[in-house]
Amino acid sequence: MKKRILTGITTTGTPHIGNYIGAIRPALEMPKDKDESFFFLADYHSLIKNKDSDDIKQSVEDIALAWLSCGLDPQKSYFYRQSDVPEILELSWILNCVTAKGLMNRAHAYKAATALNTNDPDKGINMGLFSYPILMAADILMFDSTHVPVGSDQIQHLEMTRDIAARFNHLYKPLLTIPEPIIEDKEKVVLGLDGRKMSKSYGNVIPLLDDEKKLKKSIMKIVTNSLEPGEPKDSNDCTVFDLYKNFTDKEKITEFQNHYDEGISWGDAKEILFNVINEELMPIRAKYNELVKDKDYINDVLRDGSNKARVIAKQKINEIREVIGITNIS
Numbered sequence: 001m002k003k004r005i006l007t008g009i010t011t012t013g014t015p016h017i018g019n020y021i022g023a024i025r026p027a028l029e030m031p032k033d034k035d036e037s038f039f040f041l042a043d044y045h046s047l048i049k050n051k052d053s054d055d056i057k058q059s060v061e062d063i064a065l066a067w068l069s070c071g072l073d074p075q076k077s078y079f080y081r082q083s084d085v086p087e088i089l090e091l092s093w094i095l096n097c098v099t100a101k102g103l104m105n106r107a108h109a110y111k112a113a114t115a116l117n118t119n120d121p122d123k124g125i126n127m128g129l130f131s132y133p134i135l136m137a138a139d140i141l142m143f144d145s146t147h148v149p150v151g152s153d154q155i156q157h158l159e160m161t162r163d164i165a166a167r168f169n170h171l172y173k174p175l176l177t178i179p180e181p182i183i184e185d186k187e188k189v190v191l192g193l194d195g196r197k198m199s200k201s202y203g204n205v206i207p208l209l210d211d212e213k214k215l216k217k218s219i220m221k222i223v224t225n226s227l228e229p230g231e232p233k234d235s236n237d238c239t240v241f242d243l244y245k246n247f248t249d250k251e252k253i254t255e256f257q258n259h260y261d262e263g264i265s266w267g268d269a270k271e272i273l274f275n276v277i278n279e280e281l282m283p284i285r286a287k288y289n290e291l292v293k294d295k296d297y298i299n300d301v302l303r304d305g306s307n308k309a310r311v312i313a314k315q316k317i318n319e320i321r322e323v324i325g326i327t328n329i330s
Contacts, residue, residue, distance in 0.1 A: 195237075
């Protein structure tokens with residue numbers, strides 16, 4: 001059965017190895033030849049937390065280039081910027097008008113933010129954060145997405161999307177497709193330089209698109225214990241070993257484990273890690289260096305992508321306007 005798979009791409013910061021392992025690579029591997037895939041840059045969502053206009057603009061460019069360099073083919077997928085499809089915001093307002101406030105009160109992100117306050121539970125809470133799940137629902141329902149990849153932190157929001165779509169279909173007409181989640185059996189937690197989850201907020205990332213010299217310098221900064229060469233190393237809870245497993249096959253992993261048992265030095269272990277990561281990233285870096293030279297490329301790709309996406313969005317929003325009574329008077 002043909003699937004229509006939609007993936008939202010966060011437009012904050014510069015992509016790192018954790019993004020590549022946990023989001024970019026699996027998302028690009030997911031669609032099959034018979035499936036339709038939609039990838040969008042969620043720039044309106046970024047306004048919830050980021051008020052730096054220059055940062056938002058640069059992040060959109062950096063992240064779009066990263067995905068394209070990693071193999072996203074705009075000829076085979078719909079690749080567009082959220083803000084270039086105004087029908088999404090129109091649908092978001094329509095969905096606001098059929099969504100119970102109580103449903104939004106239960107959103108994990110909103111509850112977590114209010115839990116940090118004491119006297120005034122809503123201090124520092126903007127409506128973007130509160131109604132984030134509704135805009136997410138509009139992103140998904142606009143294109144009749146059948147499947148949406150989600151992490152554990154987004155499962156609730158997809159359930160809300162399903163509830164909102166069902167409510168609209170009940171009130172008006174079954175126009176909105178109820179999407180199914182795609183959840184990995186075991187969600188990847190990619191360790192950073194200090195052993196915690198790789199995150200820009202921790203400052204422990206390995207950049208994705210840096211040159212070989214900078215990549216190697218980052219990898220050599222990975223924190224390890226003080227065991228000397230010749231002393232057996234424990235591969236459990238080891239950042240070097242954990243990262244290595246994401247870039248090779250079972251045979252190579254077994255070989256690396258043998259090196260640990262034999263007491264490989266940390267310097268040699270990191271060198272092996274660098275080589276295997278660098279081998280996979282070399283064509284990605286080459287593609288990035290090629291694309292970044294063309295200053296018009298990103299705008300051209302996103303313009304073409306939004307034009308394709310709006311063909312679907314315009315038809316859908318016209319159908320929705322018709323059933324809710326907002327249409328031309330005959």
